[in-house]
Amino acid sequence: MLTLDNVSVRLAGASVLRGVTGTLLAGTAVAVVGHNGAGKTTLLRTIMGLARAHEGRILLGNDDLMRWPAHRRAGLGIGYAPEERVIFPTMTVLENLRLPCEVDRLPDTDIQARLEMVLDVVPQLGDMLPRSGAALSGGQGKMVALGRALMIGTRMVLLDEPFQGLAPVLALQYAEALGRLRQICPELCIVITESNASLLQDIPDQTLVLARGALVEGAH
Numbered sequence: 001m002l003t004l005d006n007v008s009v010r011l012a013g014a015s016v017l018r019g020v021t022g023t024l025l026a027g028t029a030v031a032v033v034g035h036n037g038a039g040k041t042t043l044l045r046t047i048m049g050l051a052r053a054h055e056g057r058i059l060l061g062n063d064d065l066m067r068w069p070a071h072r073r074a075g076l077g078i079g080y081a082p083e084e085r086v087i088f089p090t091m092t093v094l095e096n097l098r099l100p101c102e103v104d105r106l107p108d109t110d111i112q113a114r115l116e117m118v119l120d121v122v123p124q125l126g127d128m129l130p131r132s133g134a135a136l137s138g139g140q141g142k143m144v145a146l147g148r149a150l151m152i153g154t155r156m157v158l159l160d161e162p163f164q165g166l167a168p169v170l171a172l173q174y175a176e177a178l179g180r181l182r183q184i185c186p187e188l189c190i191v192i193t194e195s196n197a198s199l200l201q202d203i204p205d206q207t208l209v210l211a212r213g214a215l216v217e218g219a220h
């Protein structure tokens, strides 16, 4: 369970998150929706330690995340797939997938087990493993970014606007992967941001609405 307690963030002097309070439960899919600029990406970046909260607390279980530097937070079991994907072009897809586990110095047997789980969830990645990260379409890159987040995200995965720009057939494959993920990892908390909530269809169990950096309502 992740608890956001009165989290506020300023960027370049502007209030981007304002007193965000909420609970993201294990085993749920939570949508964070809001217009462009509402603060969705900043919320995920703050959880990952890539943006700094000047106020509030973020707890993973009982563990205060603010005590952990950004480079250690993924190792706590939080996978992050940023909107812009960030697939390293000089590495193969397999190397991109393994990267967060290598950074966290996981034993090879654990990495192999995670990889098998990821390939069960996103079987399309199987054929791509030897391919260069530079040779991926935008949609393929989104699949790799999902897989990479799942390699390290044993407790939660943060998916930033995964459906934006996906062709309908790929969006369907992505949604199917999330369905398999929920079956294979029933305790995982899946957080998905989206400015167009209709793209998420019936995926979320809970929807949080951000407007100008503040949560305005919660709907189930």
Ligand SMILES: Nc1ncnc2c1ncn2[C@@H]1O[C@H](COP(=O)(O)OP(=O)(O)OP(=O)(O)O)[C@@H](O)[C@H]1O
Residues within 6 Å of the ligand: 011, 012, 014, 016, 034, 035, 036, 037, 038, 039, 040, 041, 042, 043, 195
């Ligand atoms: N590094 C930064 N410096 C200054 N302002 C920033 C920075 N990053 C984001 N912002 C501002 O913070 C606000 C929230 O941005 P954020 O990217 O979190 O919104 P978002 O809801 O994810 O939007 P989108 O749907 O367009 O991705 C915007 O007004 C944006 O201009």
